[in-house]
Amino acid sequence: MANLEKDYNIYADLAQDAYIGRENNFPYNELKPSQQSKLDSNKSVKFNFSNAKDTHGNSIDSVYLQPDNIVKTVTKKKFFGKDKEYQKGLLTDEKACYNSYYLTDTPALNTDTKHTSFTFVGSDALPTNVKDLTKGWAGNNLNNWVDNNLVFAEKGYIPQAKLVIEAMHQKIAEMRTKAPNATMSMTGHSLGTMVTIQAVANLPAKDINKIDKVILFQGLDARESINKMSEQAQKNIQLLEE
Template sequence: MANWNLKSFDDIYSSIAESAYKDRPNSFPKLFNKNKSTEIDYSKSKKDNEGQITKGGGTDLPNGGKVYLQPDSKKLLEDEETGYNAYYVTDTETINANTHQTYFAIRGSDGFGINLPQIKKGNFKEFNYQDWINNDAAFALTDAIVPQAKYATKGMKEKITELEEKAAPNAKMDVTAHSLGTMVSVQGLAGLSESELNHVGKAVLFDGPDTTASLKKAGYSDEKLKLLDKKLFIMSILLIQLVCSIVINHGINN
């Protein structure tokens, strides 16, 4: 995500997509608890590590702005080798018959991690090649299915199974992500069956490329592409910022 934070948590999807990154307000990597769920309240303002404030989105957000970051008991939401990281949040503290809305958030590209003095010494340990070379470059240059995608599919399948077993019958899982996370999301969703896709409400994705060529190259049918197209909403973080700014300024001036 760009080197700035959202101005407001007015939109639940962009807020959750941002939280998947490190060093952000309501950062999932920082708040994650492997043993229990963590409440996150997007209705309230929040500071990042540098003191920058993101304005609260208010209680008109879904579920009053509250979501619960769930633990990853089966270790299906991360893979160190490929750099894959995802997070699962719900509208209830635990997944049960009262759960109606859940969100599967995939982290986009972390920073390059380039330390020139260390690179000159031949130390590439901090360089984030998993995201930028193995995934971003592979997609951009060859329309490849990125390495992280299969882990996204596996994680999505597990969470959908959990919904079927524990949640309300009409409970949905929405997907949200930014940048690299959008590619991983779409390609991950492509690995789901039609029945599994019925549990996905929508995928709200920010600042990502068109993945159609990669899906066709991988052999996915036109029917599968049509199913996916019904779920996808591709948006721009900059557009969200602009809309929020207009709404806020209009309210102040009137």
């Protein structure tokens, strides 16, 4: 697994920019109002990366962040206290602390599209003061650490990975009809690496031939968890390693 600080290709950029507080930010709340407006209108947002290359050495100086056009507000009823609202879509689930970003090399997915990418945000640091604790379970990434990182520590199936599988599968199905010549790469950092590899392993067999590269940064080895999964999951990983 590569070091995220070595900004030597487009995937290092994509993995970093899934977090908040980076040079180019994908998270919706950190976008400019004009960029938010585009996503709200189901249009893509262009990001430029000077001198960036993919793993094949091809220049990729710009990518287009695609909207999650099925995001909706879900209300969780509580017996006591105020009801809780959170955002849920194909690429995001605020309650599960899950955020992924889908990018293409064309403004919209079409027959000219050759390359698409998924990047998955990792887990930020745990809260260190009382003020942070007031942000709640999701606001502090506690559900990342308890529901996902600790599950992985036991070599288990990470809940976020199951959300990623559905997102990947739907986007690959869309590629088959709109961009039949396109392939998909995945990248992530920290928790994002474990989520990525478990999700790829559990894709339907027919989806694997659309995967180009899986590029992971500074995450733990997921092999032991894959070995506990289905025979098909192990075959998928073997195919990608060939």
